[in-house]
Amino acid sequence: MHSSVVELIEQRFSASLFDASHSLSDLAITELTRLATRAPTAYNLQNWRFIAVRSPEAKARLRNFAFGQVKVSDAAVTFIVCGVLPDHAALAERLSPSVEAGYMPAALATGWQESVRVKYAHPQTARDEAVRSATLGAATLMFAAEASGLVSGPMIGFDAEAVAREFGLAPDEIPVMLVAIGRAAPGNWPQKPRRPLTEVLQIS
C-alpha cells in the first residue's frame, strides 16, 4: 500500500491497456468495494450498488454494450457503479448504527428522513443525488485500486438502457459509470496535463 494520498492522486491515470491474464479474487473485489463505500453521501444515504463484472462471459456481454471497449473485458473486473434514487423510507436503517452508537440523536435521524422525503420529491433532484453518490463511490473505488497497486479506467461510453436491462438493475437504479480495474499493461498514457489553476480556481 502507498502511504501518501497525494502520491496516489498524482500518479493515477485513466488506464486503457490492461493485463488480460490478471484476475482478482472475490476477497480483493470485496475489499475494493468496502473502501469505495467509505465515500460520503448526502444524509449518509449510501444510495449506490456496485456490480462487479468479472466472469469472461459477463465481461464480453458488458463490452458489447460499451461500444466494444476492449478494457471492459481485458481488465480483471469492470464495475457497473449504480446510483439509486434516494428513498426516505430506507434511511432509518442506514442511520440507526449512528443513533445506536450514541452520537446521533434519534430525533435528528427522524428529521433527516423527513428532509430526504421533501428534498428529493422532484425527479431531477433525486436523479442528481444518485449520480452524485455513484460518482463519489466510483472515485473512491479508483483510489482504492491505486492504493492496491492496480489501475482504473472510468467510462461513460456505454448504452445505459441496455446495461440496466441486461444486468438486472431495479427501476430506481441508474448505471452511472463503468470502472475497469486491473493490472496495467505496458503502453498506457500517463495522467494528462491539467488546465492552469488560474482558469479553474476562484478564491473569494
Ligand SMILES: Cc1cc2nc3c(=O)[nH]c(=O)nc-3n(C[C@H](O)[C@H](O)[C@H](O)COP(=O)(O)O)c2cc1C
Ligand atoms: C466520467 C468519465 C467518463 C469517461 N469515459 C471514458 C470512456 O468511455 N472511454 C474512455 O476511453 N475513457 C473515458 N474516460 C477517461 C477520460 O478520457 C480521462 O479521464 C481523461 O482524458 C483524463 O485522463 P487522465 O485521468 O489519465 O489524466 C472517462 C473519464 C471520466 C471521468
